[in-house]
Amino acid sequence: MKPTSEQFREHVDEALADWGLRAALAAATGRFVSLRQDAFAAFPEGGALRDQARTIKEEAIARLDEHLEQLAFAVEARGGNVHFAADADAACRMVIEIARQRGVTLAVKSKSMTTEEIALNEALEHAGIRVVETDLGEFIIQLAVEGPSHLIAPAVHKTREQVATLFREKLGYSGEDSVPALCAFAREFLRGEFVRAGMGVSGVNFAVAETGTIAIVENEGNARLTTTLPPVHVAIMGMEKVVPRLADLAVFLRILARSATGQKMSSYVSLLTGPRREREEDGAQEFHLVILDNGRSRLLADPELRESLYCIRCGACLNVCPVYRAIGGHAYGWVYPGPIGAVLTPAYLGESRAPDLPFASTLCGACADVCPVKIALPHRLLDLRARVVAEKKRTKGNDAKSYVFRAWAWLLTHPSLYRASAKLARFALKPMAKDGRIDALPGRLAGWTRTRDFPLPAAEPFHARWRKRWSQPSARDGTPSTTERTE
């Protein structure tokens, strides 16, 4: 997927104007949020498991070199093949090479953000290999020639009528617009592709260093078909997906689905270790694991951003993010949307290619509260903001905004001047106010009051009230009086 994160502001304007998208997003994210809440409310072990998950990820990443070596050794010992890819190009070349050697002309794919990241579909198509996405949502957006808009629900922005039209135009669908009919049609159509495909390409949720096992989590069963029907299975993983021990999966399997969709467990979890064994009847005969760096070692070398490698792609931080809920995934301009996308995109591509993303956050902290591996997302966004500002300063010098903030800082450190200017502001704004609120600010400030009121500065400011309260006798025993009102 070609990044367009530099045009974030344009994307935002488009997204905000799309009321259909906003309604779908509000419904989907709202549902996920309450499902997640219910799942954790009835799950007293949740807190302890999140701590354990965090600890396992810290350990896995702190000795990533050893774990990757161990993983490669274990996969090869089970008869699989391991390929280390420094970047997206190398990874795509490896997959094309595997396909060419076996004369593959059709590949089926299950949902994987990592393959989106390396633009594998485009590369395979370019090499003359047709690729079919088999996750229903991904299949729909592949037909519509779009990118996913949500980690878990990629086609959340499409209505059933739009899907039916798409199926009619591209696949000759003649059934009705009902969701079950559309799903049944997709099942039949895709089953044919599974049977004909020479190669199945999947992502990886977790890879176990000790045993060479990969875990794939899904709800539809298309990943199971992808890894079972075609003769060759190629799994592509970011190198941060490794965990040390098989038993570690017990921790992640209990929090991943709960965080993502509120399910106790996703419909299917496949733990695959190498290709099918001798005398087994089905399953891929050949297994390849592609381990991808593609900028991850840069994050690894960065003490501030390293923890973003712990992400298990559950999507919980997206669903609670007020910015994501308003603009959706496409606006972020690359593969990873929401708070984690605002961190990963500039981190992977370089800050200059996504300079607005770290600012696409209210820093409300909801994302960090729900993250199952406790990534301090707001802090990471602040780190990136500081870098973007420092870079701007270095190349362009100070801009108007930085003078405003400097003046503001100066004012705040001079209390009597601050007090005088607050009085002045009240005096200037008073003619515009009704009942202490201003519902239309003039000129360039008008946008602020379009959807909310601006309060008139209080007649008796906070610091004055504070001083008054603490001078009253009841305040001295620690119970400030709350009876008097000053409005």
Next chain:
Amino acid sequence: MEPGRDAFLARVRAALRVGHVSATSSSNGAKEPAVARLEDERASRREALARLRPLLVSRFRDEAERVGVRVRGPVAAGDVTRTVGEGLAAHRARRIVASPRGFALPEGFDVLSGRDGALAADAGVTRCDFAIAESGTLVVIANEDAPRLPSLAPKIHLAILRIEDILEVPADLFLFLSPGAPPSSIVFITGPSRTGDIEQTLTVGVHGPGVVEVVLVAEGTPSTR
């Protein structure tokens, strides 16, 4: 080892040194028990699960039903074949693929085999290796007698499960797997194949089975392991 791998790992090593951070906690994650103590741990967990059995059976039933799985039984080992037949008949399945491992199949159905058989069958009948009560999950392990497709390709999956094989949480499964290399495929199945990709409307059977049913077998049936 090819040069790409060495360069890759060297880059990871260099990055690890530069970006070193101290961990926020010092305890270790899930611990692998020492092999010598593994047998003790298994034995005591097995006892605990046996004590919990009635609870585990009802928890499994509740959770499985919650995700849309019909649970029949527990029936005596001798009644499994008949109960499986009833389940198949209820869904008008005629052609089946099966890996019942130790249980006889009911009469009157076309029993297909192999990949093409699995793709053509109406229903798959499998024996489960384990179940996880907490989430209503079936665990199906592949081997020579247990292919992967019967629980995946047909629209109906009928699973036979001994109540002794119901565990509490996923960690129990990892405890009871034999040490060394895991089997080629362990699949956790929790309810039918499902999608919410069109308008967030839950729809079952989009790729895998849309109907999943379990026949519980009362205590005392020999294990396949």
